[in-house]
Amino acid sequence: MNVHLVDGTYELFRHYYGAPKATSPDGMEVGAIRGVLGSMLSMLGDGATHVAVATDHVIESFRNALWRGYKTSEGIEPELLAQFHPLEDALEAMGITVLRMLEFEADDALAAGAAKAAADRRVSRVLICTPDKDLAQSVVNSRVVQLDRRARVMRDEDGVRRKFGVPPASIPDYLALTGDSADGYPGLPGWGAKSASALLAHYGTIDRIPDDSRRWAVQVRGAARLAATLAEYRVQANLFRELATLRLDAPVFPSVDAIRWTGPRPDFERVCERLGSKTMALRATAIAGPRGRR
Numbered sequence: 001m002n003v004h005l006v007d008g009t010y011e012l013f014r015h016y017y018g019a020p021k022a023t024s025p026d027g028m029e030v031g032a033i034r035g036v037l038g039s040m041l042s043m044l045g046d047g048a049t050h051v052a053v054a055t056d057h058v059i060e061s062f063r064n065a066l067w068r069g070y071k072t073s074e075g076i077e078p079e080l081l082a083q084f085h086p087l088e089d090a091l092e093a094m095g096i097t098v099l100r101m102l103e104f105e106a107d108d109a110l111a112a113g114a115a116k117a118a119a120d121r122r123v124s125r126v127l128i129c130t131p132d133k134d135l136a137q138s139v140v141n142s143r144v145v146q147l148d149r150r151a152r153v154m155r156d157e158d159g160v161r162r163k164f165g166v167p168p169a170s171i172p173d174y175l176a177l178t179g180d181s182a183d184g185y186p187g188l189p190g191w192g193a194k195s196a197s198a199l200l201a202h203y204g205t206i207d208r209i210p211d212d213s214r215r216w217a218v219q220v221r222g223a224a225r226l227a228a229t230l231a232e233y234r235v236q237a238n239l240f241r242e243l244a245t246l247r248l249d250a251p252v253f254p255s256v257d258a259i260r261w262t263g264p265r266p267d268f269e270r271v272c273e274r275l276g277s278k279t280m281a282l283r284a285t286a287i288a289g290p291r292g293r294r
Contacts, residue, residue, distance in 0.1 A: 001050055003117040003256055004043060007130030008053040008098070009106045011036045012087055014150065016080045024276045029079050033087045034277055039149075040096060041280065043129075044261060045287045050117075052252070052259045053091055054099040054109035055084065061105045063183075063243050070243065071184040090275065093268040094284055097259040104250040111138045111246035113253065118144050120256050127154075134180070134246060136160045137171035165197025173206045176240035185240050188233050195220045206230070206237050263288030 015035030022031035043051065059073035073081060088098045099109040110128050117126045118140060128135050131148040139146055142156040160168050177196040179187025202218050203209045210216060213227035220226060230237065253259050269281040 001123055001256070002048070003050045003113075003123055003126045003259070004048045004052075005110050005113045005117070005126065005128050006040070006043075006051065006053045007106055007110060007128075007132060007135075008036065008055040008087065008091070009084075010130050010132065011039060011053075012055075012083060013080070015039070016077070016083070022276065024274055026274070028082070028086075030083065030086070030275050032080065032083050033090055034275055034280070036087055037090055037094060037275075037280060040091065040094065041283055041287060043149075044284075049261060050256050050259045051261050052097040052099055052113055054101065054106035054113070055088055056106045057084070057088070057100040057102050061101070061108075062103050063105070066239065067185055067243055069184045069186075071182070090268075090271050093265050093271040095261055095264045095268070095288075097253055099250075099252055101250065104247055107132060107134050108247040108250035109252055110135055112248045112250040114138045114144050115248050116252060117256050123256060132182075133164075133171070134175070134183075134244060136164065137168050137244075137246060139168045165193070166200045167204075170200045170204055172241045172244040173200055173204075175244035176206060176237050179240070180244065183243065185243055187240065188229050188237055190222065190226055190229050195222070195226055206234070206241065261288075 012032050016032035019031050019035035021029060022034055024030045040053070059071070064070045064072065088100055091098050099113065101109050110130065114126045114128055117123050126144040127147045128138060128144065129147045129149050131151065135146050136155070138144060139155065139157050139160050146155045155163065157168060164171065164174055166174050174196050177188055177191040178193055179185055198218050198220050199209050199216070209230060211227055211231040213223035216223060264281065264284040268284060272278055272281040
């Protein structure tokens, strides 16, 4: 079996800014919700059997206590924020397992879920459906892969190396050095993708990179300056690496059997009516077919 783990927060943002606006019968903006539900139905229609969707239930997480500049819900359109909880409820009515994160982030749930699914010998492949570069650290050979559904790009371990110049295990160190503007931490001054990948491809982790550039086993432009910066900011680099490291202890599903999709719940039709899309319930039932609940 294949397991699909979907970044629901990303999907909601993507459809909010990319899908047509739509208003429910009671006047609420629901275009993004309808877009995500339609996307999930397309996945199920293409044969997905075991699916879970992870969401940031409140956006903020334990990482906000570690770094003041870490991402928050500040600045997010209220119209978008208002669709989070209804989306989670609608997905569950559709019969899809929703991993609602409170202390953790959706990325943590995806990483933890991927590790749990990969430990099951019945699972042939785990597909982490998100373009977020954080999740590259969870890729394992060609068994746990990252799938950008929008760009239709699947990235295995070799693909991670081609894109970032480092193996999956070095991604947190890579992000610590280069920063992640989407998550709100800057990386180290002067360090960029080329210098980070060159050093980490050889040393693997920040901890193994010598403070003295004369001891470096690879040549990098501005090596002396970069080494001095790393020596000065090692504590901060370690903090950024902690921010970038996904937690495998996030609460997820007990086993892959728990995320097998067997069709929508009886109340999904009412949910669709409230969203102003009666045909979506019919589509879900048709897709379920022989997979329907017994």
